[in-house]
Amino acid sequence: MVTEQEVLEFFREQLPVLGTFTGKLIPLQLDDILQEYSEADDLVFCMNKYSDKFNVDLSMMTYNVYYPWFKTWFFRKWFTSKPVEQISKPLTVRMFAESAKAGKWLYD
Template sequence: MVTDQDVLDFFRKELSLMTTIAMDPIHLQLDTPLQSYTEYDELGDAIEKYDEVFNVDISALNMDKYYPCKLEWFFRKWFTEKPIKQVSKSLTVRMFAESARAGSWLYD
């Protein structure tokens, strides 16, 4: 059976590691919005490989529901604590883990 950790480890291996300005690593977590963690192209490549590795039918995955995504300006947190109002849903590793257990994309 596929675990959350299996899928999280897969995405951590496939996606570039994000870092802070001080070069401290920001590790991908189950509920991290993937749109703000990595570039669209890199995510697309990882999703294609996810399909092969976990044998999940992702034909129902409509990326238009998750993009565009407003990215937070780095210094924004110094000026306001209000969250950015997103126009799209978050796409997370947890969604991919649950879909891997089911064998097909569960969302949309």
């Protein structure tokens, strides 16, 4: 049986690691929003590998439900406290882990 930790480690290996201005690395966590953590191109490539490795059929996944995703400007927090209104649902590693356990995409 596939564990959440296995899926998390897979995504950590496949996606570029984020870092701060001081060079501190920010490791990916189960509930991090993948659209904010990674570029769409990297994520799509990773999802294809995920599908093969964990034998999960992602053909039922509706990509338009999760994109477009509006990334915030780094300095935005100093100019406004109004949250960005996303029109798409967030993707998390936990969603992929649960789907790997079930053997099919569970969300949308």
